[in-house]
Amino acid sequence: MATTCRSGLHDRHDVYAAQCPCRDVLDLLANKWSALAVGALEEGPQRFGALQRRLEGVSPKVLTQTLRRLEEHGFVDRTIYPAVPLHVEYSLTELGRGVAGPLSALRSWVEEHLDQIHSARA
Amino acid sequence: MATTCRSGLHDRHDVYAAQCPCRDVLDLLANKWSALAVGALEEGPQRFGALQRRLEGVSPKVLTQTLRRLEEHGFVDRTIYPAVPLHVEYSLTELGRGVAGPLSALRSWVEEHLDQIHSARA
DNA sequence: GAGACTGCTATCTTTTGGAAAGTAATATCC
DNA sequence: GGATATTACTTTCCAAAAGATAGCAGTCTC
Numbered sequence: 001m002a003t004t005c006r007s008g009l010h011d012r013h014d015v016y017a018a019q020c021p022c023r024d025v026l027d028l029l030a031n032k033w034s035a036l037a038v039g040a041l042e043e044g045p046q047r048f049g050a051l052q053r054r055l056e057g058v059s060p061k062v063l064t065q066t067l068r069r070l071e072e073h074g075f076v077d078r079t080i081y082p083a084v085p086l087h088v089e090y091s092l093t094e095l096g097r098g099v100a101g102p103l104s105a106l107r108s109w110v111e112e113h114l115d116q117i118h119s120a121r122a
Numbered sequence: 123m124a125t126t127c128r129s130g131l132h133d134r135h136d137v138y139a140a141q142c143p144c145r146d147v148l149d150l151l152a153n154k155w156s157a158l159a160v161g162a163l164e165e166g167p168q169r170f171g172a173l174q175r176r177l178e179g180v181s182p183k184v185l186t187q188t189l190r191r192l193e194e195h196g197f198v199d200r201t202i203y204p205a206v207p208l209h210v211e212y213s214l215t216e217l218g219r220g221v222a223g224p225l226s227a228l229r230s231w232v233e234e235h236l237d238q239i240h241s242a243r244a
Numbered sequence: 245g246a247g248a249c250t251g252c253t254a255t256c257t258t259t260t261g262g263a264a265a266g267t268a269a270t271a272t273c274c
Numbered sequence: 275g276g277a278t279a280t281t282a283c284t285t286t287c288c289a290a291a292a293g294a295t296a297g298c299a300g301t302c303t304c
């Protein structure tokens with residue numbers, strides 16, 4: 001079996017290889033709404049409406065898409081409580097709590113360096 | 123002057139606020155090609171062609187766009203050496219070297235956890 | 245003069261993003 | 275009993291962005 005996406009002596013995956021499934025995962029995670037959604041869920045399980053309010057400006061369509069893709073890849077759990085009105089809760093899986101670190105670092109970096117970025121503008 | 127994008131006791135910026143300029147920066151950086159480009163430039167200044175080969179599968183149009191946006195925001199320097207054939211070099215600014223950390227962490231996390239992600243798939 | 249090299253633009257098509265409105269299944273209000 | 279509210283979405287439509295492909299300008303080599 002060909003391992004086109006592995007490289008180097010340690011046989012690791014390589015995001016720089018076009019054919020590596022890493023690319024799809026990076027594409028999913030390196031994305032504004034995913035970064036914000038995972039960050040929001042870091043504070044605990046949340047309902048659709050709460051997430052929508054937290055991620056200011058997200059449309060329900062895009063939020064649904066984002067959450068479903070995160071769920072497909074195993075970063076988020078979706079739990080339905082069959083109450084009325086309908087109650088759905090999203091939470092991070094262990095994997096989700098894992099990426100939360102790097103994503104949080106990126107978000108924080110942006111917040112902390114915005115003033116610098118502003119003055120460095122061309 | 124209104125500081126709609128600042129929140130909390132420490133008067134920091136907030137990526138969750140729709141109107142905060144943070145959003146634009148997060149959108150620029152939390153993006154597949156930006157993450158890969160900054161990572162490639164971490165190894166030293168590189169020419170357009172070299173970057174194109176490194177970021178397997180990127181089209182020249184998208185690479186140009188990505189580099190120009192990174193340049194506009196002060197993450198990348200573009201230096202033209204008026205030689206023949208034309209010689210253009212891209213390199214990270216100090217700000218660029220700053221984000222390189224968080225972005226590298228994200229890329230590495232993906233590479234290191236791909237197997238887990240694969241088996242966690244729904 | 246044919247081709248190669250570099251760093252792009254220009255054009256076209258496909259995909260995605262975002263705004264707005266609609267839906268289902270109750271529950272409660274008046 | 276009809277109107278309205280709630281939750282979590284779909285659906286539809288349009289605009290913006292991403293991606294594939296081709297071409298160009300300028301010069302050097304063969």
